[in-house]
Amino acid sequence: MGDDPMARATVQILDGSTFVVSDARGEVDASPAEPHGLFHRDTRFLSRWSLTIDGTVPNALSTDDLHYFSAQFFLVPGTGTVYVDAPLSVIRKRSVGNGFHEDLTVLNHGAEPIDLDVRIDAASDFADLFEVKDALAKKGEYYHRIEGGRLVLGYRRERFVRETWISASALPEIDERGLSYRLHLEPHGEWSTCLDVVAAVDGTGETHTGTKYGHGDDRAKPEMQLSLDEWLSTAPRLACDWPPLARIYERSLVDLAALRFSLRVLPGGALPAAGLPWFMTIFGRDSLLTSLQALPFASELAATTLRVLAATQGTRVDDFRDEQPGKIVHEIRLGEMTAFEERPHSPYFGTADATPLFLVLLDETERWTGDAQLVRDLEDEARAALAWIDEYGDSNGDGYLDYERRNKETGLENQCWKDSWNSIIFADGSMSRLPRATCELQGYVYDAKIRSARLAREFWDDPALADRLEREAAELKRRFNVDFWLADREFFALAIDGDGRQVDSLTSNIGHLLWSGIVDDDKADACARHLLGDRLFSGWGVRTMAVGEGGYNPIGYHVGTVWPHDNSLIAWGLARYGYRAEAARIALGILESAEYFSGRLPEAFAGYPRALTAFPVEYPTACSPQAWATGAPLLLLRALLGLEPVGDRLLVDPALPQSLGRLELLDIPGRWGRVDAFGRGRLKMT
Amino acid sequence: MAKSTLEIFEPIGRLGSVRRLRGISATVRFDVTGAGSWHVAIDDGVVTMAEGSAPADCVLELEEGTLHRIASGQLKPLIAFMQGLVTVQGEPATALHVAELFAAMAPAPA
Numbered sequence: 001m002g003d004d005p006m007a008r009a010t011v012q013i014l015d016g017s018t019f020v021v022s023d024a025r026g027e028v029d030a031s032p033a034e035p036h037g038l039f040h041r042d043t044r045f046l047s048r049w050s051l052t053i054d055g056t057v058p059n060a061l062s063t064d065d066l067h068y069f070s071a072q073f074f075l076v077p078g079t080g081t082v083y084v085d086a087p088l089s090v091i092r093k094r095s096v097g098n099g100f101h102e103d104l105t106v107l108n109h110g111a112e113p114i115d116l117d118v119r120i121d122a123a124s125d126f127a128d129l130f131e132v133k134d135a136l137a138k139k140g141e142y143y144h145r146i147e148g149g150r151l152v153l154g155y156r157r158e159r160f161v162r163e164t165w166i167s168a169s170a171l172p173e174i175d176e177r178g179l180s181y182r183l184h185l186e187p188h189g190e191w192s193t194c195l196d197v198v199a200a201v202d203g204t205g206e207t208h209t210g211t212k213y214g215h216g217d218d219r220a221k222p223e224m225q226l227s228l229d230e231w232l233s234t235a236p237r238l239a240c241d242w243p244p245l246a247r248i249y250e251r252s253l254v255d256l257a258a259l260r261f262s263l264r265v266l267p268g269g270a271l272p273a274a275g276l277p278w279f280m281t282i283f284g285r286d287s288l289l290t291s292l293q294a295l296p297f298a299s300e301l302a303a304t305t306l307r308v309l310a311a312t313q314g315t316r317v318d319d320f321r322d323e324q325p326g327k328i329v330h331e332i333r334l335g336e337m338t339a340f341e342e343r344p345h346s347p348y349f350g351t352a353d354a355t356p357l358f359l360v361l362l363d364e365t366e367r368w369t370g371d372a373q374l375v376r377d378l379e380d381e382a383r384a385a386l387a388w389i390d391e392y393g394d395s396n397g398d399g400y401l402d403y404e405r406r407n408k409e410t411g412l413e414n415q416c417w418k419d420s421w422n423s424i425i426f427a428d429g430s431m432s433r434l435p436r437a438t439c440e441l442q443g444y445v446y447d448a449k450i451r452s453a454r455l456a457r458e459f460w461d462d463p464a465l466a467d468r469l470e471r472e473a474a475e476l477k478r479r480f481n482v483d484f485w486l487a488d489r490e491f492f493a494l495a496i497d498g499d500g501r502q503v504d505s506l507t508s509n510i511g512h513l514l515w516s517g518i519v520d521d522d523k524a525d526a527c528a529r530h531l532l533g534d535r536l537f538s539g540w541g542v543r544t545m546a547v548g549e550g551g552y553n554p555i556g557y558h559v560g561t562v563w564p565h566d567n568s569l570i571a572w573g574l575a576r577y578g579y580r581a582e583a584a585r586i587a588l589g590i591l592e593s594a595e596y597f598s599g600r601l602p603e604a605f606a607g608y609p610r611a612l613t614a615f616p617v618e619y620p621t622a623c624s625p626q627a628w629a630t631g632a633p634l635l636l637l638r639a640l641l642g643l644e645p646v647g648d649r650l651l652v653d654p655a656l657p658q659s660l661g662r663l664e665l666l667d668i669p670g671r672w673g674r675v676d677a678f679g680r681g682r683l684k685m686t
Numbered sequence: 687m688a689k690s691t692l693e694i695f696e697p698i699g700r701l702g703s704v705r706r707l708r709g710i711s712a713t714v715r716f717d718v719t720g721a722g723s724w725h726v727a728i729d730d731g732v733v734t735m736a737e738g739s740a741p742a743d744c745v746l747e748l749e750e751g752t753l754h755r756i757a758s759g760q761l762k763p764l765i766a767f768m769q770g771l772v773t774v775q776g777e778p779a780t781a782l783h784v785a786e787l788f789a790a791m792a793p794a795p796a
Contacts, residue, residue: 202770203769203770204770204773205747205770205772206773263764263767263768264767264774264778265764265767265774265778265779265781265782266779266782267778267779311762311763311764311782311785312764312765315759315762315789316759316760332765332768334768334769339769346761346765346769347765377706380706
């Protein structure tokens with residue numbers, strides 16, 4: 001293997017929180033450097049799954065991702081240098097769901113009969129997702145047994161038990177390390193078997209005896225009301241003179257379908273998980289923002305997101321989980337380390353923005369769908385969220401929402417979306433102090449209060465609360481435009497830190513401020529100029545941090561890269577303040593970059609100037625697709641077409657780049673029934 | 687001192703009408719391993735409770751310890767379902783109403 005580049009490519013197929021990471025041959029061989037495996041409910045159920053023919057691993061001819069849940073590997077035995085005239089070929093077809101089902105076929109193309117030893121080695125380390133990269137020692141014990149034609153691999157730590165069951169349709173010889181066959185193939189003959197790897201005992205209390213997909217199952221069986229076909233057919237239809245846009249749009253819809261995460265106690269509903277494969281779980285911020293981006297296209301995601309986040313809202317003060325009453329969750333995990341409280345994710349609350357964003361999404365969802373029942377059902381949770389913002393959210397009493405973790409060991413240092421350790425730094429590159437009140441958090445609070453005031457007035461019959469929220473929002477806006485404004489540099493500080501200092505780096509966060517509406521009209525022009533200026537705008541998109549700042553690094557995670565979801569919010573913000581041409585320029589840059597990623601935007605790409613690299617340079621991250629990158633083209637479409645619900649009508653006010661030509665979005669669902677939107681590109685982009 | 691399982695259920699029987707369960711009618715049974723079974727009926731938001739294993743729309747099976755952690759607010763019902771600490775038979779959507787029962791009993795946040 002070693003140098004075979006095909007062998008190094010990572011293939012990921014998935015179904016809900018179950019996924020397989022393998023190389024391009026279908027081989028699973030986990031190591032700290034290679035996070036391979038069959039993963040299910042945050043636990044690795046298989047760390048080794050290796051096929052050999054006469055003692056050697058066959059080479060990959062080609063690999064097809066058939067569906068999001070299945071892949072096919074075409075293999076030939078040999079040295080890896082000459083593929084032609086192989087006398088033998090091997091096909092592995094794998095479908096993921098509650099483990100995986102694999103159809104293994106061996107074909108003899110020769111005129112002579114052959115005898116072969118086929119071997120499948122299997123093992124599992126039952127690593128918690130959190131252990132995969134750290135290779136931590138396990139505290140429980142492993143066991144195995146062979147019973148009724150099946151190999152059982154198991155792990156036990158007190159009441160935490162996980163088992164993988166492995167069986168085959170063609171009876172193999174079974175030992176504790178795998179399955180073996182001695183084959184005789186006639187000339188032009190073939191042999192095949194089905195292999196089932198079942199995540200049998202997975203902590204749900206039920207023992208699963210089979211995989212979700214069987215032999216020849218090619219139709220998706222998502223655990224939700226809408227199949228992939230139905231999902232695609234209920235979304236608005238798009239047509240555009242610029243051909244890539246239809247591809248990007250369909251890619252986003254298909255990926256969003258794959259990212260749906262369902263819960264058995266909420267039948268029929270699904271919310272977007274944060275990213276595949278490693279973040280196939282509920283993240284407050286990611287699920288909220290993705291639902292928001294997707295509102296015009298798949299509004300049902302928002303309702304489920306809101307209900308699940310309401311059901312997990314904080315109720316008590318718990319430092320280990322960074323929990324407080326009314327706070328919305330950051331992340332939920334189900335693996336061993338979480339179960340034994342070695343990690344705080346049951347759930348973890350280390351996020352300062354999810355709580356105001358919960359209120360923003362609640363209001364925006366009602367504006368699109370007219371779902372008044374949802375707003376009434378979640379009144380208590382919304383009020384608790386508002387109370388959290390005022391009572392707990394401002395830890396030092398300076399009137400701004402801030403964060404400082406109380407779990408010093410495994411909690412998150414930065415609890416805003418730029419959550420890497422070095423993201424909130426001064427222009428000279430020095431570190432700011434905790435607690436940190438980042439600027440976009442104040443924007444979210446402003447927006448949350450304005451929107452909640454509407455909900456209080458129209459649905460909760462509480463005009464006094466509405467008046468109070470509007471007064472507080474106006475006062476926050478007034479103070480913010482003084483305290484965060486850097487008059488000499490004409491932009492808003494990234495944050496006010498624990499020493500009360502303005503963190504003076506120029507960052508993309510000012511775009512979020514436009515989205516929230518907290519920016520005074522006389523300061524919007526300067527923000528737009530900075531966002532589209534050479535220091536922030538790379539030509540593809542707005543960098544997270546401007547060139548020239550002390551912390552700037554074009555390949556630094558939150559200090560110079562371009563994030564598509566960030567840009568979608570910025571474009572929406574610019575459009576809100578009337579900067580339609582600027583919004584269109586950002587939208588076009590991001591959509592053009594998507595072309596280079598086969599229509600699937602990555603989480604982030606490098607901040608190099610467009611003129612320098614000619615194509616966007618991908619930032620190496622583990623997750624693709626990432627939910628809010630998937631949602632970015634959707635929100636950009638909304639910003640370009642100027643879609644805004646106004647009462648029971650949908651306002652359409654397009655402002656498109658000339659190069660897009662004509663754009664149609666048909667059957668946009670909402671409280672108005674279904675409405676079509678048309679636009680023609682008239683804006684010349686320079 | 688830790689409450690007994692009976693002490694957890696008795697207040698449910700005294701809840702009466704729960705605002706957030708208005709419009710909901712369903713029956714839920716708790717099979718608490720080693721402790722017994724409790725049957726909770728919700729009739730348009732009005733809650734009544736009886737000990738015993740009468741049939742219900744939704745049956746929740748859980749350990750005593752899990753019940754105590756849920757009742758004290760340490761463990762959220764939805765997380766308990768997701769972690770498999772509570773197994774649900776019957777109508778799964780009904781199970782989430784249980785969260786409302788415990789929320790209704792919790793002391794109001796200070």
